[in-house]
Amino acid sequence: MLYENLHITNNGELMIADTSTLDLTKQYGTPLYVMDKQQIIKNIKMYKEAITTFDNAQILYASKACDFLAMFQLCKQENIGVDVVSIGELYTAIKANIPVEHIYYHGNSKTYQELEYAIQNKVGCIVIDAIEEIHMIQEIASQYNYIQKALLRITPNIDPHTFDEVKTGVLDCKFGFAIGTELIDTAIQEIQKSSNIDFVGFHCHIGSQIFEYDAYQKTMDIMLQFVKQMQETYQIHTKELNIGGGFGIPYTNEDSTICITTLFNQLASQLQQFCQTHSIEIPKILIEPGRSIVANSGITLYTINGVKQIPNARNYVNIDGGMTDNPRYALYKSKYTIVCANKMHQPHDSMYTIAGHCCESGDLIAKDVYLPQNLQRNDTLAVLTTGAYNYSMSNNYNRFTKPAVIWVDGNKHQIVVHKETLDDLLRNDVTIKEA
Numbered sequence: 001m002l003y004e005n006l007h008i009t010n011n012g013e014l015m016i017a018d019t020s021t022l023d024l025t026k027q028y029g030t031p032l033y034v035m036d037k038q039q040i041i042k043n044i045k046m047y048k049e050a051i052t053t054f055d056n057a058q059i060l061y062a063s064k065a066c067d068f069l070a071m072f073q074l075c076k077q078e079n080i081g082v083d084v085v086s087i088g089e090l091y092t093a094i095k096a097n098i099p100v101e102h103i104y105y106h107g108n109s110k111t112y113q114e115l116e117y118a119i120q121n122k123v124g125c126i127v128i129d130a131i132e133e134i135h136m137i138q139e140i141a142s143q144y145n146y147i148q149k150a151l152l153r154i155t156p157n158i159d160p161h162t163f164d165e166v167k168t169g170v171l172d173c174k175f176g177f178a179i180g181t182e183l184i185d186t187a188i189q190e191i192q193k194s195s196n197i198d199f200v201g202f203h204c205h206i207g208s209q210i211f212e213y214d215a216y217q218k219t220m221d222i223m224l225q226f227v228k229q230m231q232e233t234y235q236i237h238t239k240e241l242n243i244g245g246g247f248g249i250p251y252t253n254e255d256s257t258i259c260i261t262t263l264f265n266q267l268a269s270q271l272q273q274f275c276q277t278h279s280i281e282i283p284k285i286l287i288e289p290g291r292s293i294v295a296n297s298g299i300t301l302y303t304i305n306g307v308k309q310i311p312n313a314r315n316y317v318n319i320d321g322g323m324t325d326n327p328r329y330a331l332y333k334s335k336y337t338i339v340c341a342n343k344m345h346q347p348h349d350s351m352y353t354i355a356g357h358c359c360e361s362g363d364l365i366a367k368d369v370y371l372p373q374n375l376q377r378n379d380t381l382a383v384l385t386t387g388a389y390n391y392s393m394s395n396n397y398n399r400f401t402k403p404a405v406i407w408v409d410g411n412k413h414q415i416v417v418h419k420e421t422l423d424d425l426l427r428n429d430v431t432i433k434e435a
């Protein structure tokens with residue numbers, strides 16, 4: 001099995017931690033997101049240990065990976081900060097009582113009202129992503145007689161080997177200020193004129209699902225050269241250097257892995273050497289892992305509604321979920337490991353394509369995966385590694401309701417997000433008067 005928190009009972013049923021997946025489906029129905037809380041805590045602990053290699057470092061969980069209230073509460077319990085990218089995530093973080101100084105607010109297109117909400121709530125740091133933002137922050141902060149801490153988001157022009165939709169560090173990209181362009185100088189000059197901005201350093205994030213040590217080392221190198229140049233040109237002493245997230249995790253046995261401890265050891269010695277050589281004070285390092293904190297904690301359970309065998313083509317399995325709860329195949333052709341949770345002892349040796357319930361041919365969860373030969377209606381499928389970017393990307397296309405999220409903890413479990421009801425779908429709809 002791909003993960004150590006998944007087991008098989010003598011009857012061939014899938015367990016997550018010490019909880020039966022089939023018991024959960026009986027109690028809550030499907031589709032159902034199930035996450036192992038202890039696995040999330042374990043992932044956080046791994047990062048906590050790995051960052052001790054830096055003299056001064058902080059973890060910010062990239063909440064876009066999975067952003068319901070309980071997840072923010074867990075971050076508070078584990079005493080880690082969060083990166084938020086919208087007013088909704090910021091609101092949820094505040095509701096979870098995350099200390100505001102541990103909230104970093106991102107976004108390439110923030111509105112005046114959103115910035116005002118963030119500043120009113122004393123958000124720890126705003127990561128500036130556009131020139132206009134500098135002016136808005138200055139205006140709002142001076143109105144509130146407040147000094148707002150900020151970082152500037154830099155695109156270091158690095159092209160990691162990952163899928164195009166999640167590359168964020170290349171020159172031609174909607175995020176940040178590209179290294180080597182005049183826009184950076186304009187931004188710095190504007191910031192230096194802004195007396196209500198406490199400018200502490202730089203942020204970069206090169207992409208997501210990255211396995212190359214090299215890509216991070218190159219990024220660190222480019223960013224350190226940049227820090228040096230900023231010190232020489234603008235007398236900026238970088239107090240914080242945020243190197244983003246993106247650390248890859250395996251979804252199938254063919255995927256690679258990246259050892260965070262090894263990576264951080266390499267980056268820490270690179271940082272130390274550079275700063276020593278160039279007499280630069282070592283900045284505090286921030287990291288923003290999202291996927292790697294939650295992905296392997298989660299599975300999604302579906303019920304099979306039917307199986308269709310098309311001679312000389314494919315065998316389709318129709319399930320009761322789809323791109324509404326997991327749009328990642330439709331968007332990125334993402335691969336998953338999928339098992340039949342009630343037939344774990346049977347050989348998974350027949351090829352199927354898993355079709356979602358939406359009225360759209362592209363709504364698949366996986367193409368050509370191996371499952372037992374005798375799949376039938378009411379069997380339960382478990383899609384593994386769905387803890388990240390599944391719940392948070394779920395939607396109501398075709399007016400399907402979003403599934404519940406259950407957290408298991410050993411043999412106990414609790415609901416952390418209720419299943420949406422049909423009435424929830426109508427909550428904001430207006431009944432117009434009949435003519």
Ligand code: LLP
Nearest residue numbers: 062205208209245246247288289290291389
């Ligand atoms: N920091 C910033 C500024 C980011 O934009 C992201 C992800 C992260 C941190 C966290 O990256 P992670 O550690 O999760 O790879 N929806 C896509 C992933 C989009 C990632 C966007 N930014 C997917 O389902 O694969």
